[in-house]
Amino acid sequence: MTGGDGDDTYHVVEAGDQVIEGNGSSSGIDTVVTGRPSYTLGANVENLTLTGTSPTKGTGNALANRSSAMTERTC
Numbered sequence: 001m002t003g004g005d006g007d008d009t010y011h012v013v014e015a016g017d018q019v020i021e022g023n024g025s026s027s028g029i030d031t032v033v034t035g036r037p038s039y040t041l042g043a044n045v046e047n048l049t050l051t052g053t054s055p056t057k058g059t060g061n062a063l064a065n066r067s068s069a070m071t072e073r074t075c
């Protein structure tokens, strides 16, 4: 998946999904949303949101990343 100028959100579902984001000044603030059990942010992507319900591992990159996790609970 390739973004471009502006803010992009990528939904990573399969292990082979790749995110390609430029490093230009107009490339924006980009986010990966994934339920994968483990994910490492690629170059030039700022934010990572983990949606899995099982324990997951998210790894940032050289940028000042923001990461968050969403979990579902049954009450």
Ligand SMILES: [Ca+2]
Residues within 6 Å of the ligand: 003, 004, 005, 006, 007, 008, 021, 026, 027, 028, 029, 030
């Ligand atoms: Ca972008």
